[in-house]
Amino acid sequence: MATILDKILAEKKKQIEIMLTQDSSILEERVTRPSLFDHLYKSEQLQIISEIKRASPSKGLIAESVNPVEQAISYYEAGAACISVLTDTPFFKGSFEDLASVADAVPIPLLCKDFIIHPVQIDQAKHAGASVILLIVAALSKEELKDLYAYAFDAGLEVLVEVHDANELESALKVGAKLIGVNNRDLRTFDVDLKRTEEIAAIFPFHEERVLISESGIWKTEDAERVARVGARGVLVGESLMRSGNVGNALQALQVELGGITK
Numbered sequence: 657m658a659t660i661l662d663k664i665l666a667e668k669k670k671q672i673e674i675m676l677t678q679d680s681s682i683l684e685e686r687v688t689r690p691s692l693f694d695h696l697y698k699s700e701q702l703q704i705i706s707e708i709k710r711a712s713p714s715k716g717l718i719a720e721s722v723n724p725v726e727q728a729i730s731y732y733e734a735g736a737a738c739i740s741v742l743t744d745t746p747f748f749k750g751s752f753e754d755l756a757s758v759a760d761a762v763p764i765p766l767l768c769k770d771f772i773i774h775p776v777q778i779d780q781a782k783h784a785g786a787s788v789i790l791l792i793v794a795a796l797s798k799e800e801l802k803d804l805y806a807y808a809f810d811a812g813l814e815v816l817v818e819v820h821d822a823n824e825l826e827s828a829l830k831v832g833a834k835l836i837g838v839n840n841r842d843l844r845t846f847d848v849d850l851k852r853t854e855e856i857a858a859i860f861p862f863h864e865e866r867v868l869i870s871e872s873g874i875w876k877t878e879d880a881e882r883v884a885r886v887g888a889r890g891v892l893v894g895e896s897l898m899r900s901g902n903v904g905n906a907l908q909a910l911q912v913e914l915g916g917i918t919k
């Protein structure tokens with residue numbers, strides 16, 4: 657049976673056909689953003705990548721009519737390390753317009769959260785102002801991962817490589833990924849379990865210059881402490897922040913001190 661990832665990727669292929677017919681040669685001069693890797697690597701506090709997420713396959717509508725600029729400014733003012741903008745429309749109701757409007761509003765690292773399988777999507781992410789893109793190992797062959805990683809690197813973008821298990825971690829390490837995200841959500845069953853971060857952390861090469869980020873299912877201080885305890889330096893948080901009535905308090909609850917947590 658086709659998984660949600662299969663369905664999303666089938667839809668992406670159709671969109672890429674359209675993107676390839678559009679002219680994307682005029683690149684607006686955008687602000688230079690600080691490096692997400694440097695920020696996470698040096699920080700003594702767990703850093704938050706705060707996501708703008710209108711809807712999702714697992715939860716349906718979350719905040720369809722959110723104003724992405726206002727949300728991004730709230731995240732920025734509350735101390736987010738990076739803003740993640742979901743740009744997929746059919747499944748998440750996001751857009752590249754959301755990304756571009758956020759890019760004009762905040763100066764921090766900006767992640768284009770999409771299902772990237774073709775270089776034209778990387779071009780579009782850069783055009784819209786992203787400084788980081790996501791590559792999902794489960795969505796790509798080893799060759800595609802290597803080529804897209806190199807393409808993004810050459811375009812001056814940082815790459816967050818998303819893994820779900822030990823084999824995918826190996827692929828991420830092989831392409832030289834420095835920002836590695838463990839998605840706690842099973843993309844087939846939607847089951848979310850922070851144990852995934854713990855399992856990957858147990859084999860993660862922390863002695864190398866790499867950063868572990870825990871993605872999905874982070875709701876409260878205890879969740880942040882749990883992943884920080886095993887070595888995560890950042891968390892990618894969507895739904896809990898989108899549903900929070902007070903972004904400042906919600907973010908603050910997750911900004912745990914790394915030094916105070918013993919492995």
Ligand SMILES: O=C(O)c1ccccc1NCC(=O)[C@H](O)[C@H](O)COP(=O)(O)O
Nearest residue numbers: 712713714871872873874892893894895
């Ligand atoms: O969120 C989903 O339902 C989903 C389904 C299929 C593929 C990806 C999906 N989400 C993308 C993400 O990785 C999350 O938006 C991100 O990690 C934040 O997760 P959360 O804090 O649980 O909203």
